[in-house]
Amino acid sequence: MHYADIIVDISHENLDKSYQYSIPEEFREEAIIGALVIVPFGKGNRFIKGYIVDISETAKWKVELIKPIHQIVPNGLVIESQLISLAYWIKETFGATMNDALKTVIPVKKSVKSIEKKTIRLAISAEEAGNYLEVFKKKNNKGRVRLLEAFFSDSDEQPQAIEELDYELAVNKLNIARTTIQDLEKIGIITTKVERLYRNPLSNRETEYESILLSKEQKFIADEIIRDYKAGFRKTYLIHGVTGSGKTEVYLEIISSVIKQGKKVIMLIPEIALTYQTVMRFYKRFGSRISIMNSRLSQGERYDQFMRAKNGDIDIMIGPRSALFTPFKDLGLIIMDEEHESSYKSENPPKYHAREVAIKRGELSGASIILGSATPSLESYKKALQGEYKLFTLPSRNGEGRMPKIWIEDLREELKKKNKSIFSLHLKELIQDRLNKKEQIILFINRRGYAGFVSCRSCGFVMKCPHCDVSLTAHNNGTLICHYCGHEESMPSKCPSCGSKYIAAFGTGTQKVEEMVKKEFPEARVLRMDTDTTKTKDGHEKILSAFANQEADILVGTQMIVKGHDFPMVTLVGILAADLSLYASDYRAAERTYQLLVQAAGRAGRGRLPGEVVIQTYQPEHYSISAASNNDYDGFYKQEMNYRDLLKYPPAAHILAILIASKDENKAIFAAKLLGGAAKEWAETEQITEDTIIIGPAAAVLSKANDIYRYMIYVKQSDYKYLILLKNYLEGYINFSEHFEMCNVQFDFNPMNSY
């Protein structure tokens, strides 16, 4: 016998509960995950709608109490069905529970109650109501009395009723039962009304037609994709366009064509990357038929935006990765801007990557996918080169902008010149020059992934793990630890490469840079942008607009300033320590460094004035730095791909990260060792030991958080499906063994962030 887990009346019920029904033999074929069904429910066996979310052969409930599915609605593959199948795919692919997957895919109405305003009104005159009130008082109908009295203002003899009463208030504060309100409604004394308050982040605006002239390259790409689309092809495209090449114009052109064909569009953007300028461009072109979500939106507000989409009130949804689940009925296109961004990977379960999910949704809904980036992820570029995605390039800047001139300054040379300041002589000179010319400067500190690595100030040598080729992390007790394999060694007193004693843990903060700038250039007006100064609600926006209005000469900040902002008066970008992010202890360090450098350099010379970029580094010879300075993505890709191939890091192979966390350190270590052993045994029984690399267990980079100890195991395998099998196997193992009671184990496929 087959059984189906069914969620009833999705939009209302909370998704924690599913009910199991048996599948009659004649429905076996049609009963697929996502199907819309009719089932008998409750004591009266009244028929209600539901969706199949899972199918199994075991009954989780008393078999004699399981009812059969009454009917499977034909062509019931409505939008909810699509999203449920998507949830199931996410569950299978990224290893999560069906519940978690469903919750991310379908917005729950529960939290929406505050947005959906339900009110109670009197259906009769105040006078009549007064009469009823007297009757109820005599009969001692406390609930009814409380409800009616609420309509009259305090101790006023004259029956002067207030117009409406908040439903929530009546139920919670006045303690009136749902049934009481229903009864009164039946008698005809009151009526209830639901009002949905939609809120639109920006108010309606006239659509000014801004006709954009596309460059030849832009037009070529837009035309190709539009032609494919009209011919009925649904593909995945990768647009590799240098910073400032005008990818947005290409998107706009394609979007308007897709909308003209009656289809809807989802545009994904990385968190906080959406600037006011971009929003306005979309509004100007598409007016109020777009909706914008941001990560600050409450669940209720998000639900609201989704309902507008479902009702067909909008054509375009713009937002972070959760916008991917917008319930558009006829989705035609998903655009993913800055596809390399790590915020597209969810950090809590289900730990899905929006790129993979977008492609799957495209497949289910019949939509094309466009990925865009100035610095594509290796994953995407590899697929593009293999022909799985169609690749387009925009090699030059659009309009007035020219690619900036890039200088590399070797910081080891500066030390030889006895320049101990954080600015190279050349950078100082250029800063002074821009201050004189009243042009603007951005100073960028690369703090990404910084985790106390140890480097030599004299030769730039960095202490690395002999087994994993990631940098070692300095701990307070004077040892250096590799967070991939657990290798340990003691802190050297002099540099193993050149013998200099200038070897130490490294780091520079934004405040320190700000101080140094003020000391060196007392006349400059400086703005600082980091997590400290952007804590307030629109601190972010304030600093950026102040800088855009030229209220400051120099903007000092971390990676948050490199995201797609357009400051035409910026003609100099200084990257103070380009290699800092190279030594993050994870395999994506070089890729991230390349991305940061290119994006940061991309801020210079976006207006009429030509720009210059100074990259300061201890490692000018490193390929990620030299490639970034020459804008040589292909060169970078080849080198980095070599490294990944050699060490079997993604996309050369797939990696499963297993986090074992426990309050008790010994239990965490013990559990981690058990899991490591189980993984090894599993690989042996599957006969894939040659192709499976198990690393660890070792302490995580964040080895202890909130008094919880964290250990990691990494498993590398070229075939993704084996990693899923392994995860299922280990989950079974954990359930079976009693050594995991005090432990929390989490799985992450192809992680983007280090643990």
Place this chain on the structure above:
DNA sequence: AGCACGCCGACT
């Protein structure tokens, strides 16, 4: 959301 059950005060 609907339905039933159990509790309580009021009235036959």
Place this chain on the structure above:
DNA sequence: GTCGGCGTGCTC
């Protein structure tokens, strides 16, 4: 007794 109002819990 028993009826109607009220509050609560459950639905595979």
